[in-house]
Amino acid sequence: MACSDLRIPPDRKERSHDLAASNVAMSTHVLIVGPSYRDLDFDQREEVRENLRIRLEEQGIRFVEYCWVWDEQDRCLLLVGTYENLNQATSWMEALQSMGFELCTRTHLPGETAEDDRKHGH
DSSP: OOOEEOOOOTTHHHHHHHHHHTTOOOOEEEEEEEEEOTTOOHHHHHHHHHHHHHHHHHTTOOOSSOEEEEOTTOEEEEEEEEESSHHHHHHHHHHHHHTTOOEEEESSOTTSSHHHHHHTTO
């Protein structure tokens, strides 16, 4: 599943109301999008992750645990938050975007469900 492009709409309060009205209980995962892993060996992939960690630390952000994911385009993705809905994540996403990070959102991550594991042979 590809990341959805993140654009925080100016009418987010209206959209939040629409989401609540639909009674859909779905988490929103916020991820920082890094460069592609395509054709990189392990050490090169680790360098991509390290460079992203350094960029975060330069902004005063450090996580206890770094949860790395990748998408169908083999882009490096870092999970930076999971929220009950997109509206709850808005301030954090705006802050990260103001620091120059590209973001995307997902409603689920690979391996979250038993069905995902079966599709990928786990």
